[in-house]
Amino acid sequence: MAAAPTTTPIAAGPAAPPRRAPAAGPRTTWRGHLLRLPFYLLSLTMIAPFYWMLITVFKPVTELNRQPPSFVPEHATLSNFYDPGYSPTRVNPGHLQGIFQRFQVDFGFGRFMFNSLVITVAITVGSLLIASLAAYVITKHRVPGRRLIFVLIVASMMVPWQTTLVPNYVIMRNLGWLDTYQGYIIPALAKAFVLFFLVQFLHSIPDELIQAARVDGAGEWRIWWRIVLPLLRPALAAMSIFIVLAEWNNFLWPLIIVQSDEMANIPVALARLNSYFAGAQHQGAIMAGGLLASLPSIAFFLAFQRYFTRGIVLSGLKG
């Protein structure tokens, strides 16, 4: 298959929203800033909780118990992550287990990060692959029944997934998949909204590209792998951000299928931590866990912000 382009222009996607004239409108005037004052104040309330989390993480136990609280950690410490002075065998006031010491599992909190990572990567890659295959067939093959299939799948987007919670739990139990990676991953692979989004995107890609490859003798699998997937790259990027964030933060399903500490993902581990420990002296470690749970997804968002906004816009306003 000689002529098949492997680097295809990305321009084939749904038309980007028309770019406005450079730097939309004039600079914000002093009057404009004054009008925006309530929103600037509101933005402080957006920052304040995050700041509160950040300082809590670095406070030692004595400072966590102080009333009223301090606004800058006076004796900043990392012992909420790992407390070198802590000993499980003797009483040592002023020392509490750090987040990495609290669970009786190998690697402590690292194990939950690992679980979350495995689940997230597997579901993201897997669901994009199988949805792109199906989307390719639905848009570019004249196979009988494709319209019915698509209508069914789109209709399923109206079903809140909690409706299937009980039967899926029973299925997992009967398969012996409670507390396993496959119990997390396999039920999450067929994502209707991903298929819907990719179908929308593929409609705007000319059929001639695929016809040309067929004329050149490429098989369908090869066309999917070498032409369709590269063409879908922007759509896949946008979708992967949604999937990554959703799976990294997934809670209710893991809450139901996870039994052992070993198989908990980060949100479930945090929830367990929360129900075991309530007092102020534990908040440092709990917030340390929250920070570790949030940093990867925030970093991921900041790195791929461009795709993210585009994904929201395409899935929200097009269609």
Added chain:
Amino acid sequence: MAIHAAAPRRRWRRYGTSYLMLLPFLGLFAGFLVWPLANSLYLSFTKFDGVNAPEFEGLDNFRHLLFDDDRFRHALGNTFLYVVASIGIGTLLSLGLALAFSGSSWPHRIMRTIFFLPSVTSSIALMLLWKWIFAPGDFGLANTVVTWFGGRAVEWLATPGLTIPILVLMSVWGGMGYGMVLYVAGLNTIPQEYYEAARIDGAGTWQQFRRVTLPLLRPVTTYVVVTGLIGAFQVFEAVYIVFRGTNNIGGVLDSGLMIVPYLYDQGFTHFKLGYASAIAWVLFLIIFALSMVNLRIGRALKEL
């Protein structure tokens, strides 16, 4: 006969690859969505404890749910109140934010990022954070601020009257950035010429907003509101993490009980799986009705 038999076989050979490529998606879709959905409908008519075989009981679950179950009625009422308040306030703030920060200059971009931050933060982490902020005594940020202004420390999470307002606050705080992004995208598709024309006709800022911006943003508003409603009906983490007591999921006097937490409570704490399925179908009907409003899907179907 022979002719008729040959055609499907040739057809199968022709479309075999196509169906094979559809198989992974369709198989998983059928196995973990369609079949469970049908199954949950069946289970909703049964008494099922997860151990013994389901026992068919007809409409008993629904009858009990709708007429005898005060906790469910309470959960439903709470949910409606929460949904209406959080989406109403949230949508207005989203629009306001979008109007204020729709530009491409760096201050606007930074403000957008700040307001969007909760949408990408771990929701469990945020809920734990809120719980810590509303901690009793003087530990928490909320009470610290109250005492600055001469007030007395409030038992935020143990006061039934404050439960729904706090849940609404958390929802609006966490969700307005998402609506804002959609509104900004909508604003950027409005051609500047419309505003120029309106100005030439003598329209002031307010009139431009009323006559140009708002009508042209209508599809975005529909989308923001409908998807917001759908999401809000499914609230779970906020109740489970922030308000759950030691032996009660809904907070003090069930003041924060909602549909999905109640579903979880009945199904996975009390193992009334049949009853939980009935609750799930009530949720389904509510969300289905909302989705029908969402014209987006209807338009998408036309395209194929």
